[in-house]
Amino acid sequence: MGRPPCCDKVGIKKGPWTPEEDIILVSYIQEHGPGNWRSVPTNTGLLRCSKSCRLRWTNYLRPGIKRGNFTPHEEGMIIHLQALLGNKWAAIASYLPQRTDNDIKNYWNTHLKKKIKKFQPGLDPKMASSSDSSTYQFVSKSFSDRKSSNTFDISTTKTTDHHHASSTTLNLNQSCSTPTSYASSTENISRLLEGWMRSSPKAEKFHQNNSSTLEIFSTIGTSKGNTAHHFGSNEELESILSFDNMSNIAWEKSSCDSDHQQQKENLVHERKERSENEPPLSFIENWLLGENGGQVEEMMELPQIF
DNA sequence: AACACGCACAACCGCAATGCG
């Protein structure tokens, strides 16, 4: 105590991150791996505090983050888990590996809380921390609302993500009929730049003043006459940053491995190992995997109520 | 066209937990 927060230091920038800053940060992490955040601002010259760098990475730039619309299944999971765990967003996020706790928290506050309120006008959503019957009712209805042909590929694994270190998690991957929505850092930045170029008058200036790294992105993104400013393909970006192919840095630390095939094999192995070496599933996992897992499927088949 | 309003989400803040010498 008494120590000023790092972000209060003079010269520390606040506010939205620019693509330039993102690229610097990603490049640095690409080289050194995530962690040792204290050294990041010093070594990169970023006028951000270490905390801000870490947050930017974990909530936005980290590979494997899925952004945008929550699927009905994810929604149902969040409602379910919130009812069970309360506002333990990090814990909830560990069950939805593609989502950040911040994202889930935002989604809860802006969408789901209202939905629940609508359904239970007299019930304070904050009270939904226990698995009372009304919550279950809502959860059931919520799931029933989500009729879908998707099925859960439920498998257990151990996340090694530093963010959720050593916690045992469930991977609830929809057995994809649609392309995977895992996103790499390059995709995240691509998307960011794309939107930024489209909307920001600063983009022009940005182009003029860019560094060599930025020139690469500009070349990809805004060739003359390309009104859409579309980044030709993510592959191009991938190849530049070689992001998802890095084998020499600490990506093992991330739970967001984009190599699904490998991941699947690992899961089978881990599940087997786990059943031999580890204590039984936690209550929640049992609940989700066991009888209620079945209920989830049943709920999917219920007629639409809302 | 201009303004007000509400929404969504990125980012920040402060405290707690953890790691380390």
Next chain:
DNA sequence: ACGCATTGCGGTTGTGCGTGT
């Protein structure tokens, strides 16, 4: 065991954007 530094987490705020008037 202690104190400091670092990281993690949950709550809150700020800002940009879309929509309605």
